[in-house]
Amino acid sequence: MHVRGTVAGEVDVRSVSTSYGESELAEVPLRPADDAPDGGTTIARGDGGTATLADGRETTTVTLWNKWTESADLLEPGMELLVTNAKAEEYQGETQYATTGDSYVVVEPSFLVSVTSIRNWVECPRLYYLNKLSGVPLNYPVVKGTLVHEVFGDLLRGRDLEDSIAARVEERGLQLGLLGETADAVAEDVRENATAIEGWLQQGRLDEAEDGWRSEQLLISETFGIRGRADAVRRGAPVELKTGKNLKKEPRFKDKVQAACYALLLEEHGGDVDIGTLLYTKNSVLDRNEETGDLNPAKEFTMGEGLLKYVVRLRNEIAAMEMAGEVPTGYEADAKCEYCFEQDTCMVVSGRLDQESKAGQIGQSLPDAEREYFDRFYRAIEEERREVHREYAKLWEQTAEERADDDRALIDLEFLEQRPLEGGRWELRARRPGGANSKLREGDLVLASDGDPVRGDSELARIERLDDEIVLTADEPVEVTRLDVYPSELTTDRLLVAMHDFLLKGDERRKDVLFGRAEPAFDEIDEVFIDNNDAQNEAVQKAVGAEDFALIHGPPGTGKTYTIARAIRAMVERGERVLLSAFTNRAVDNALEALLEQLEDVIDEDRVVRVGSESGVSDEMEPYRLERAGEPDDRVAELEEAQVVAATTSTCGSRVMKEQSFDAALVDEAGQLTEPGTCAAINLAERFVLVGDHEQLPPVVRAENDLTESLFERLVERYPDAGVMLDRQYRMNQRIQVFASTEFYDGQLRPATPEVAGRTLDDLEGVSRDVLPDTLSDPVSFVDVEGDRSQYTDGEEAARIADLIERYEDAGLDRSEIGVIAPFRAQVSEISSRVPDDVTVDTVDRFQGSSQEVIIVSFTATGSLEGPIFEDYRRINVALTRPKRALVLVGDAAALASDPVYERMLEWARA
Numbered sequence: 001m002h003v004r005g006t007v008a009g010e011v012d013v014r015s016v017s018t019s020y021g022e023s024e025l026a027e028v029p030l031r032p033a034d035d036a037p038d039g040g041t042t043i044a045r046g047d048g049g050t051a052t053l054a055d056g057r058e059t060t061t062v063t064l065w066n067k068w069t070e071s072a073d074l075l076e077p078g079m080e081l082l083v084t085n086a087k088a089e090e091y092q093g094e095t096q097y098a099t100t101g102d103s104y105v106v107v108e109p110s111f112l113v114s115v116t117s118i119r120n121w122v123e124c125p126r127l128y129y130l131n132k133l134s135g136v137p138l139n140y141p142v143v144k145g146t147l148v149h150e151v152f153g154d155l156l157r158g159r160d161l162e163d164s165i166a167a168r169v170e171e172r173g174l175q176l177g178l179l180g181e182t183a184d185a186v187a188e189d190v191r192e193n194a195t196a197i198e199g200w201l202q203q204g205r206l207d208e209a210e211d212g213w214r215s216e217q218l219l220i221s222e223t224f225g226i227r228g229r230a231d232a233v234r235r236g237a238p239v240e241l242k243t244g245k246n247l248k249k250e251p252r253f254k255d256k257v258q259a260a261c262y263a264l265l266l267e268e269h270g271g272d273v274d275i276g277t278l279l280y281t282k283n284s285v286l287d288r289n290e291e292t293g294d295l296n297p298a299k300e301f302t303m304g305e306g307l308l309k310y311v312v313r314l315r316n317e318i319a320a321m322e323m324a325g326e327v328p329t330g331y332e333a334d335a336k337c338e339y340c341f342e343q344d345t346c347m348v349v350s351g352r353l354d355q356e357s358k359a360g361q362i363g364q365s366l367p368d369a370e371r372e373y374f375d376r377f378y379r380a381i382e383e384e385r386r387e388v389h390r391e392y393a394k395l396w397e398q399t400a401e402e403r404a405d406d407d408r409a410l411i412d413l414e415f416l417e418q419r420p421l422e423g424g425r426w427e428l429r430a431r432r433p434g435g436a437n438s439k440l441r442e443g444d445l446v447l448a449s450d451g452d453p454v455r456g457d458s459e460l461a462r463i464e465r466l467d468d469e470i471v472l473t474a475d476e477p478v479e480v481t482r483l484d485v486y487p488s489e490l491t492t493d494r495l496l497v498a499m500h501d502f503l504l505k506g507d508e509r510r511k512d513v514l515f516g517r518a519e520p521a522f523d524e525i526d527e528v529f530i531d532n533n534d535a536q537n538e539a540v541q542k543a544v545g546a547e548d549f550a551l552i553h554g555p556p557g558t559g560k561t562y563t564i565a566r567a568i569r570a571m572v573e574r575g576e577r578v579l580l581s582a583f584t585n586r587a588v589d590n591a592l593e594a595l596l597e598q599l600e601d602v603i604d605e606d607r608v609v610r611v612g613s614e615s616g617v618s619d620e621m622e623p624y625r626l627e628r629a630g631e632p633d634d635r636v637a638e639l640e641e642a643q644v645v646a647a648t649t650s651t652c653g654s655r656v657m658k659e660q661s662f663d664a665a666l667v668d669e670a671g672q673l674t675e676p677g678t679c680a681a682i683n684l685a686e687r688f689v690l691v692g693d694h695e696q697l698p699p700v701v702r703a704e705n706d707l708t709e710s711l712f713e714r715l716v717e718r719y720p721d722a723g724v725m726l727d728r729q730y731r732m733n734q735r736i737q738v739f740a741s742t743e744f745y746d747g748q749l750r751p752a753t754p755e756v757a758g759r760t761l762d763d764l765e766g767v768s769r770d771v772l773p774d775t776l777s778d779p780v781s782f783v784d785v786e787g788d789r790s791q792y793t794d795g796e797e798a799a800r801i802a803d804l805i806e807r808y809e810d811a812g813l814d815r816s817e818i819g820v821i822a823p824f825r826a827q828v829s830e831i832s833s834r835v836p837d838d839v840t841v842d843t844v845d846r847f848q849g850s851s852q853e854v855i856i857v858s859f860t861a862t863g864s865l866e867g868p869i870f871e872d873y874r875r876i877n878v879a880l881t882r883p884k885r886a887l888v889l890v891g892d893a894a895a896l897a898s899d900p901v902y903e904r905m906l907e908w909a910r911a
């Protein structure tokens with residue numbers, strides 16, 4: 001049976017004499033996990049059956065024997081503990097539990113440690129930490145390693161060696177160009193490594209026709225709290241590739257540890273792994289005359305239980321340290337600093353952050369304010385990471401139906417076909433049931449599975465098309481019937497690296513200003529850039545004249561995009577190299593489109609480059625997208641000669657973009673970016689301009705902490721004079737904008753022109769307000785619906801909205817000119833099922849940045865006000881400022897009147 005619960009007190013570790021001699025034991029007071037379906041407390045689950053304590057709240061004692069006391073030493077009250085294959089014992093009339101010879105003890109099982117982390121940790125805990133903090137740089141050994149792995153995968157999928165090498169080297173043209181490598185030299189290098197693999201594979205094939213291979217497999221273990229991607233699995237056992245040499249008989253210890261991690265993962269998937277294989281690709285190319293030793297590239301070893309348990313204990317060390325928020329020193333394991341490549345980095349990091357390190361410290365420590373900042377954001381980012389892990393846990397904690405209801409999965413798909421693509425990848429097709437909604441979008445990476453993403457057959461796949469028919473691409477075939485949101489840690493990883501780069505590698509002057517030790521400076525610019533809008537003109541002057549940074553506060557429809565484009569043109573005309581960035585691909589493409597218009601006669605089109613993936617970049621901007629594949633020199637020239645580079649902030653943290661530098665960075669949607677998220681873009685430039693609106697949606701984060709305030713907002717508050725608010729809006733009829741202006745912008749927002757102020761539906765061709773019922777003739781109206789009192793949906797509101805849409809259609813409006821905003825996804829689905837497809841129905845978050853002729857808001861509140869639309873007024877600001885010509889609010893007046901802001905909103909809407 002499995003025992004799981006929360007550590008309820010101090011752990012007692014001691015030695016006792018037993019019939020086998022002296023033994024170590026640890027007694028852990030445990031509060032059982034409260035997850036029994038009947039409301040009682042189940043403390044033990046699993047194959048061995050279920051045991052329930054009489055009194056659900058009581059604590060019990062779990063005894064951990066011998067080596068597991070090492071993990072017991074890590075426990076603090078409040079930590080989660082799992083003991084597998086425990087036995088129950090009666091002690092003084094009480095049921096207690098103890099480890100058996102088959103037990104594993106897992107500390108914080110829901111904290112998912114990656115296999116790479118465990119491998120780094122066994123080498124040196126500090127190496128694990130440094131890797132997390134500063135990321136993997138763009139260097140040749142790393143890129144070559146990736147290439148060899150890719151070729152290995154291709155060989156397993158039956159691709160020809162030379163075809164694979166040529167294609168893979170070509171694909172990495174840009175990276176290789178940045179590293180100053182030529183395609184031929186790299187191909188030769190990869191060939192040397194790959195030949196060893198090929199030779200060995202062929203031997204294997206001769207022995208056995210059906211060898212049971214599969215290439216890279218994504219594995220997650222809910223029991224051991226480990227996840228990773230095995231290079232390959234052969235007859236159910238892991239095969240790991242190492243681009244190095246090893247002339248000993250045995251694999252290196254750290255490599256064995258890595259293979260053992262995969263063995264644990266595979267065992268959880270139902271395998272029984274007793275062997276591990278390491279492939280050292282340099283072994284065959286060594287000059288046989290000079291080297292002696294075991295030249296065989298493949299080294300097998302027996303996967304003993306002792307090693308597997310040792311690996312779990314290593315994993316426990318990482319989990320416990322992370323839960324306690326500690327930083328490793330290198331003393332935790334037997335690190336040998338004198339042989340370490342990272343010794344210098346380690347010393348600098350520990351010196352600057354004042355950390356204890358076995359390697360020692362060099363350099364001056366950061367000022368206190370910066371240390372405090374580092375600690376605060378490090379904690380915040382790690383909290384965010386744990387939230388990502390919680391998302392993973394939902395993969396097994398929630399049923400398929402629950403995940404579908406949460407919009408985290410598309411289930412019950414009808415599998416159609418799997419088709420091999422050129423280059424060894426696969427195309428998968430499935431049909432989805434009508435009306436199914438989810439967070440998934442085209443271009444997303446998802447877990448595509450046969451119905452069970454954790455224990456079943458599952459692969460990381462990319463959504464190529466998402467209509468009634470779904471098209472995916474993946475490395476391996478899957479008979480896909482279910483898609484799950486893939487909780488990626490990439491964003492979290494990049495936040496940490498961006499913060500590290502800002503604090504440890506960043507410019508001192510920048511830090512002086514951002515830490516309030518110096519005021520931002522501006523050059524006086526007199527040139528008039530925009531002659532019909534003073535605030536926009538001043539914003540461009542500030543942006544151009546900023547020595548450090550400028551802030552452009554742009555309420556809805558005030559011409560942010562236009563102002564950004566004009567500012568970048570002015571910079572380009574001054575000969576500067578500019579980075580254009582934003583949180584979403586859509587905003588980057590939008591701004592780029594406006595910019596291209598501005599740059600028409602200023603620079604050649606080929607000096608403007610969009611960096612991003614094919615699925616992220618819009619079709620219109622595709623011609624500007626930087627191709628990564630090709631001749632290294634050409635690829636790199638295209639990027640480095642570009643005067644304007646446009647990319648999302650996340651892409652700014654990629655290895656390729658991190659090598660670039662700019663005179664200025666303009667960041668749109670800055671109000672939606674976390675502080676380290678903003679750093680990813682501004683780290684690359686000498687000066688920066690942030691454009692955004694902190695009265696609209698805040699940064700998208702899972703945890704509630706320092707990440708929820710954007711750098712934009714912090715700076716607007718700290719340095720109001722560095723900013724300009726754009727105060728003329730080009731979108732809304734006067735009546736519509738009044739409420740938002742008074743409530744959110746101190747009454748400063750005004751229509752830019754009389755035409756904007758007076759726009760109504762009558763201006764649209766073929767539309768007449770006379771046909772509309774009287775209640776809808778005003779640009780703002782309120783429709784009182786008592787509602788059906790359900791929590792996340794409201795059928796009555798949905799029915800009324802369907803009816804309103806018919807009225808607008810009768811008046812001549814095109815369906816595509818109407819948008820409906822609802823607070824909950826469930827209500828979005830409810831409304832979608834009742835209105836024609838061409839009407840856009842979505843949550844506020846999906847509407848930010850767009851506008852429509854008519855907007856209908858469904859408040860979905862009866863009796864009380866609860867839920868995302870209500871908990872943050874910034875959301876309602878976004879909802880109310882989307883329409884140009886008509887706004888209809890649908891909700892229960894009595895409920896809305898219970899809150900002062902909504903009460904004022906009602907007064908305005910009913911006026």
Ligand SMILES: Nc1ncnc2c1ncn2[C@@H]1O[C@H](COP(=O)(O)OP(=O)(O)OP(=O)(O)O)[C@@H](O)[C@H]1O
Pocket residue numbers: 530532533536554555556557558559560561562563730849850851
């Ligand atoms: N100075 C100006 N003169 C004339 N038209 C302008 C000016 N500034 C902006 N516009 C027009 O106003 C409209 C809105 O501008 P833009 O798209 O730049 O707004 P935005 O603030 O980026 O909008 P959003 O709030 O949706 O992000 C566009 O049609 C644009 O051409």
